[in-house]
Amino acid sequence: MDYKDTLLMPHTDFKMRGGLTQKEPEMQKRWHEMDLYNKKLELNKGNEPFVLHDGPPYANGAIHMGHALNKIVKDIINRNKQMQGYYTPYVPGWDTHGLPIEQALTNKGVDRNKMSVSEFRKKCEAFANEQVQGQKAGFMRMGIDGEWDNPYLTYKPEFEASQVRVLKDMVERGLIYRGKKPVYWSPVSESSLAEAELEYKDKRSPSIYVTFKVENGNDVIEKGVNLVIWTTTPWTIPSNLAIAVHPELNYVQFDYEGEAYVIAEELLDAYLEAVEWDKEKITRTKEFKGSEIERVEAKHPLFDRMSLVILGDHVTTDGGTGLVHTAPGHGDDDYKVAQKYDLEILSPVNNKGVFTEEAGKYEGLYYDDANKVIGEDLDKAGALVKLQFITHSYPHDWRSKTPVIFRATPQWFASIENVREEILEALNNTKFQVEWNRERMYNMIKNRGDWVISRQRVWGVPLPFFYAENGEAIVDPEVMEHVATLFETHGSNVWFEWDAKDLLPEGFTHEGSPNGTFEKETDIMDVWFDSGSTHRGVLDYRDYLTYPSDLYFEGSDQYRGWFNSSLITSVATRGVSPYKELLSHGFVMDGEGKKMSKSLGNVVDPTKIMNQMGADIIRLLAFSSDFEEDVRISDDILKQVSDVYRKIRNTMRFLLGNLSDFNVETDKVAYDDLYDVDKYMYNKFSKFYNETRDNYDAYNYITIYQSLQNFINVDLSNFYLDYAKDILYIEKEDSLVRRSVQTVLHRILEDLTKVLAPVLVHTAEDIYDHTPNRTAESIHLTHFSDKEDVDEKVLEQWAQIMAVRDDVYKALEVARNEKVIGKSLDAKVTLTLPEGLTKDSINSEFTQLFIVSQVEIVDELTDGTTYQNTTVKVEHAEGEKCARCWNYKTDRNLVSGKDDICDRCRTVVGEN
Numbered sequence: 070m071d072y073k074d075t076l077l078m079p080h081t082d083f084k085m086r087g088g089l090t091q092k093e094p095e096m097q098k099r100w101h102e103m104d105l106y107n108k109k110l111e112l113n114k115g116n117e118p119f120v121l122h123d124g125p126p127y128a129n130g131a132i133h134m135g136h137a138l139n140k141i142v143k144d145i146i147n148r149n150k151q152m153q154g155y156y157t158p159y160v161p162g163w164d165t166h167g168l169p170i171e172q173a174l175t176n177k178g179v180d181r182n183k184m185s186v187s188e189f190r191k192k193c194e195a196f197a198n199e200q201v202q203g204q205k206a207g208f209m210r211m212g213i214d215g216e217w218d219n220p221y222l223t224y225k226p227e228f229e230a231s232q233v234r235v236l237k238d239m240v241e242r243g244l245i246y247r248g249k250k251p252v253y254w255s256p257v258s259e260s261s262l263a264e265a266e267l268e269y270k271d272k273r274s275p276s277i278y279v280t281f282k283v284e285n286g287n288d289v290i291e292k293g294v295n296l297v298i299w300t301t302t303p304w305t306i307p308s309n310l311a312i313a314v315h316p317e318l319n320y321v322q323f324d325y326e327g328e329a330y331v332i333a334e335e336l337l338d339a340y341l342e343a344v345e346w347d348k349e350k351i352t353r354t355k356e357f358k359g360s361e362i363e364r365v366e367a368k369h370p371l372f373d374r375m376s377l378v379i380l381g382d383h384v385t386t387d388g389g390t391g392l393v394h395t396a397p398g399h400g401d402d403d404y405k406v407a408q409k410y411d412l413e414i415l416s417p418v419n420n421k422g423v424f425t426e427e428a429g430k431y432e433g434l435y436y437d438d439a440n441k442v443i444g445e446d447l448d449k450a451g452a453l454v455k456l457q458f459i460t461h462s463y464p465h466d467w468r469s470k471t472p473v474i475f476r477a478t479p480q481w482f483a484s485i486e487n488v489r490e491e492i493l494e495a496l497n498n499t500k501f502q503v504e505w506n507r508e509r510m511y512n513m514i515k516n517r518g519d520w521v522i523s524r525q526r527v528w529g530v531p532l533p534f535f536y537a538e539n540g541e542a543i544v545d546p547e548v549m550e551h552v553a554t555l556f557e558t559h560g561s562n563v564w565f566e567w568d569a570k571d572l573l574p575e576g577f578t579h580e581g582s583p584n585g586t587f588e589k590e591t592d593i594m595d596v597w598f599d600s601g602s603t604h605r606g607v608l609d610y611r612d613y614l615t616y617p618s619d620l621y622f623e624g625s626d627q628y629r630g631w632f633n634s635s636l637i638t639s640v641a642t643r644g645v646s647p648y649k650e651l652l653s654h655g656f657v658m659d660g661e662g663k664k665m666s667k668s669l670g671n672v673v674d675p676t677k678i679m680n681q682m683g684a685d686i687i688r689l690l691a692f693s694s695d696f697e698e699d700v701r702i703s704d705d706i707l708k709q710v711s712d713v714y715r716k717i718r719n720t721m722r723f724l725l726g727n728l729s730d731f732n733v734e735t736d737k738v739a740y741d742d743l744y745d746v747d748k749y750m751y752n753k754f755s756k757f758y759n760e761t762r763d764n765y766d767a768y769n770y771i772t773i774y775q776s777l778q779n780f781i782n783v784d785l786s787n788f789y790l791d792y793a794k795d796i797l798y799i800e801k802e803d804s805l806v807r808r809s810v811q812t813v814l815h816r817i818l819e820d821l822t823k824v825l826a827p828v829l830v831h832t833a834e835d836i837y838d839h840t841p842n843r844t845a846e847s848i849h850l851t852h853f854s855d856k857e858d859v860d861e862k863v864l865e866q867w868a869q870i871m872a873v874r875d876d877v878y879k880a881l882e883v884a885r886n887e888k889v890i891g892k893s894l895d896a897k898v899t900l901t902l903p904e905g906l907t908k909d910s911i912n913s914e915f916t917q918l919f920i921v922s923q924v925e926i927v928d929e930l931t932d933g934t935t936y937q938n939t940t941v942k943v944e945h946a947e948g949e950k951c952a953r954c955w956n957y958k959t960d961r962n963l964v965s966g967k968d969d970i971c972d973r974c975r976t977v978v979g980e981n
Contacts, residue, residue: 072953072970075978076798077807079726083839087718089683093831097212105847106214109151110158112850119155121147122608122618122648123215124631125164125223125600128200129173132207134657134665135624137675138700141691142654142770143622144213148827149765152853158613159214162221162603163204165197166529167596168258169468186527186565193528194224207676211684212830214849221607223599229530230557231606232599236522236533237549238642244484245522247534247542249414251397251404252521254476255466256422256436260525261480262466262473263597264517264629272463272472274301275440278344278390278454279447280330281312281367281376289362290355294322294329296367296378297340297454299389301461304439306447307428308396308415309369313381313406314359318391322355329354331362333391340390344455359384359391370452371443372429381406398477401518416477420525436474481523481532481592485637489514492640500650502768503697510628510636510651520637522595529593530556531564535573536588537581548573564589601634604647621648625655652768654696660703673702682711685829689714692828693774713778714832717825720781721836723790724818727797731811733842738805738812745910746918747809749867750789752860754780754817759856761824777824785817788871795917799954801977820854869906869938870918876900876936877919883934884943894955897923899942901930922946922957953978 100106121143126136143159151157170193175181181189201222209217221228239245253262280295296312314320319334325346332340334356341348365378376395383402384393397407398416407414417427424431424439431439447453464473485492492514501507523532533552535543551574555563564572569587578585608616617639623631632651639647658664659671666672678687690710694700743751757780764773793810800807818840826833826848837848845851877900881893890896898921902908908915908926915924923946933942946957949964951971962968968975 072974072978075953075974077730077800077802078798079723080729081722081725081839083722083725083836085719085722087683087685087714087832087835089685089831090680092835093212093679093684094210096831096834097209100847100849103846105849106216108846108850109214110156113151113154113156116154116156118615118619119147119150119157120608120615120618121157121159121620121622122603122614123159123161124621124623124627125162125221125603126204127167127169128163128165128197128204128222129169130200132204132675134673134675134702136204136208137211137687138654138657138691138694138696139622139624140208140213141211141688142696142768144211144215144830145688145692145770145827146620146622146768147214148830148849151849152823152826152851154852158216158611160216160219160221160607160611160614161205161208161213162607163197163201163223164596164600165194165201165222165224166593166599168260168524168526168528170197170200171526171528172468181527187562190528190562190565197222197224210679211675211687214830221603223530223596223603223606226557226560227610228602228606229561230553231610232530232594232602233533233549233553233556235602235605235638235642236594236598237546237553239483239638240544240549241546242488242641244487244641245481245544246484247479247481247544249416249477249479250482250519250521251399251401251414251416251475251477252480253464253473254420254422254478255469255471255473256420257469257471258466259420261478261521261523261595263521263595263634266467266597267464267473268467268470269462270465270470271460272465273458273460274463275303275444275456276301276459277303277444277447277456278340279306279370279394280452280454281370283365284368284375285366287362287365289357290322290331290365291329294331296331296365296392297390298392298394300394301459302399302440303443303447304436305394305396305399306371306443307424307431308398308417309376309394310397310412310415311377311379311395311403311407311410312367313379313384313393313395313403314362314391315382315384316358316360316363316380318359318384318386320357320359320362320391321353322357324352324354325350331392333386335386336389336391339388370450371446377410377412379406379410379412399475401475404477414477418474418476422474437472480521481534481590483520483522483598483637483641485514485517485519488637488641489517491644492636495636495640495644495646499646499648502650502652506625506628506651506653510632513629513633514636517633520595520634522598523592524595525591526593527565529596530561530599532590532592532594533564534590535569536590537579538584538586539581541579541581542590543579543581543587548577597630597634598638600631601638604635604639605642608647616643617645617647617649619648620650620652622652622654625653627653652697655699658699658701660701660706662699662701678707682707683831685832686711686714688828688830689774692770695771713774714829716781716786717777717829718832720785720790721818721822721825721832724814724821725836725839727793728811728815728818728841730802731808731815731841733815736803736808736811737815738809742805742809743812744806744809745863746789746792746867747813748860748863749870750784751813751816752863753784753867754813754820755857756859756864757784758820758824758854759859762853762856765827773824788874789813791920792917795920795954795956799974799977822848823851823853826851866910869903870910872938873900873902873906874918876939877921877941879936880934880941880943881919881921889943890945892955893920894922894957895946896921897925897944897946897957899925899927899930899933899944901928901933901940902926903938916956922948 147157147159278299283290283294321334322331362378366375369376395403397403398414417425422436424434426432533549569589608614635647761773822836833848884890930940933940948957948959952969953974958971960972
């Protein structure tokens, strides 16, 4: 008789191969047709909301792995909350303004000089929208769920109007002003830059020591003594108006080869070494505090004017000479200290980085080219002590990748100083998963200068300010509200299409314009003000969202970017942080930890991965990462993740196949009636499940990934599923021992599918589609099961039993290597049990537990091998091999040859 037909083998249509590249688009189409996103919202409508506010990616270029990591983790967070019962609307958005889009159009051959500003802006909008559509398709292909048919876009009229209103609120608080201050300036982009628009790269710069001869020493220093300064920007020497010293530092005057010099005492030795002077040849002649030489005047080495000695606490002894070259038009510290002495803000460099007529003979020179010329002139004047070149970290424009300069120009600023303490207090009330990030953000705000919010571009939200005939700036909240209403109705292009008088409220007058003539501001707002206003334009604008949001989650670079600007504008206008919790992720690197770049050829394209392997593989990759650190990705790493995916899928297939005849309504065994081994696995899974739920809420995804692998590989594959096969295949279909196992398998299948659902969104749906007795239209329309209490006593007892099992397995391996047995079912095991453990400790056969044919428990075993917990002897099993269950039995009929199967199997077969 062929006994195969009598075995209860697994049966399921769930495929071993995922076929993700074909199946995922089909599944997404199904979700779209069933309107799954809105059904999820409807399911939890009226429940406590959870709002993760999307930080807008820039609408330029195809999606990259950084986008993928960001959006997938957000989706996992939202899906976890949704399955807990939270109402989780998610509105994706895009940052659509700014220079890169202007530059992209120029690169495509658009000549902005041959069209009006309004026409060019319309082309920018069309280009931005094209980029949005491309990126949106990529995000949706990843299985990211959200309000894709109604995202927020920063060029939309309603958003621009809300942004103007944020600015208006800050005006009403007196936080917005116009001034001429040094700002980061990109000569290539011809625009001011925010700190968040900078990246630091190495730059080779000239390092020079220069002397300024004292003209008026105020009875402290003699005329002709050389004050020595050091700088790496020779081009700023024409703008020098002062030399700063620290009031408390000690300065020393000394003679060297007939000349007298002044240096900070702490830096004297380092200076002598740097300029290669013989220390033995110097003679110290005088010492004094920096405060004693305040307002000493020294002659500028290149211009017929004086440089004033001033006091500044920013002067340090970290390097240089302790006498700081001060050009108020080209440095933040320079500007601040110069204000105390009413010094001019001289900045003789135009938008392109070229010297103006204020620079005298250097007019027309590009600032970087002027370094050499100025160095030569200083040498001719006898003022150049030493010239060398150094390589140092220097700020670059993150878009053009070129060095920036500090340049004083008339700009609009948002005051940080007047709201700093409120911001810091709001920050202290914000939750951080990593406390170090709070400190990082705190220090950024604590040390941040005023925010330059104006940009000299056209593709952005216009600054809604006017100028009267006398040049006075009109910063009027009522006028701004009027402009906001116009933008809301007509879009911001009206700023460039209408005359100033048509943009002002009807009948508006101003004493500075007796003829009723006004000019519009031509600058636009910093794009960080755009994105920093999304709390108003999105959270506030859409009444189904909450303000503040529950969570902001972006890359770690956003601590000085979006996190920063959002916090400032929200606290300045509403008095609270726009986020209750802040979380960040690192950058995506290649397998060696190098930054991805096209030039290195190490860029990993998420679209290519999806087309070759499927979106769920990228999602599992993101889940497997310690995302708060930099995340590595390579072909080898992808292969490892794919292997893990296959193991997960095959395990779920085993569960499905062995539950095809199980009806949870009629076949489920009560917990108290489960066999002990099944109770053990039930509690083992409960512990895993409870910890996983907690780790989901703590964003500890890598911990879940590791414990998931451990549970599947160790607890299921290496133990329970292996143990259960004999019962599932051999025993009577509705026997208690079989239903006991199936009860546990069903619990694991049901809840493990839910655990996987936020991550493997397509695979979990596929599993659910093949699950018997499913109750919902989609796995994504179910909630997590409640956590269950874990019986720690059961786990403790079974830890001892499993330790014995480990010893037995070691002994079986030895016997296999010595050819005593082939398969484990060939074995008879004799063993002793450790104290406190008896054969009655479990209501399941030890043969089943060890997957051997015979087990004998003895009190003492002299011819066995002693392991850590027990002594074991392995022999070949006695009796004959059952043709059905393959166990060796000493049953009379089997041994005598009257039957070819054992009594147990004959009982089952006889009743089939």
